[in-house]
Amino acid sequence: PIVFLNGTYVRAEDARISPFDRGFTFGEGVYEVCIAVNGKFVDAPAHLARLDRSLAACGIAHPPERAKLDSIMEELLRKNDVTTGLVYIQVTSGVSPRNFTIRPEGRSTLLMMAQASDFEQTSAFREGIHVQLREDIRWLHRDIKTTMLMPQVMAKRDALAQGMSDTLFYDEQGITEGASSNVFLVDAHGTLVTRPLSNRLLAGCTRERILDLAREAGLPVDERPIQRAEFATATECFVTSATYLITPVLTVDGVSIADGQVGLVTRTLQRLYCNSMND
Ligand code: PMP
Known part of the structure; x- marks a missing residue:
């Protein structure tokens, strides 16, 4: 594969990142994942706007290529012969001696790469997934995509070890989000519910699109925390992310949502979302 690193396109095996990169030593980095379907990016401006917010929140300088990220994204698809797949963008604060508070003198590190993947053809998207619940032990700036x-990683590995495909997190107010997704359910009254935005969850670009599509379709929508007990009475549940699109959740901790089949609201939103991507 060809990646873009600090101003140049290089073969992945020739890409060199310093051992002193603060992304490596301190995890001082932010990232985005944006997908392309048939060569067209989905929600690229929203992903780049969120990258700007993450950089600002972490006090990381923009990479000098900031204004050209769109064209680099396009070029990475071309150079890697990808038409449907994802582009990964990571920015770290750059290189400095290993000292917590030093500000790097050089540029922020920018790494971008592309990967083919057919999101509409996965068994998760088509047939749904089984998830477990775990307490959300992460920090309280989950609105920053670090x-x-x-x-x-641990929660997803643990899910696999339990024979499930993913983990949903909860805190004292209810479900926060999935380990790499936002969570929706259709409650006992037929209302589409998802947690309101705060520092406790990432503002998913897909979440925003789904809320818009649901409102346009005339579905009742409520942004409020989902309680763990509600999975017992919910009629449908799904998770959203750039790569999950809208993926049905069939069971939670081994208990079926309704009859354990993919529901009508989920299928309708999948169709509306895929139509909007393919427009
Ligand atoms: N929450 C978390 C923790 C995530 O990692 C993701 C995936 N980026 C999301 C939500 C969904 O965000 P998006 O729809 O922008 O991909």
């Missing part, structure tokens, strides 16, 4: 992903 590369400090140890809790998510």
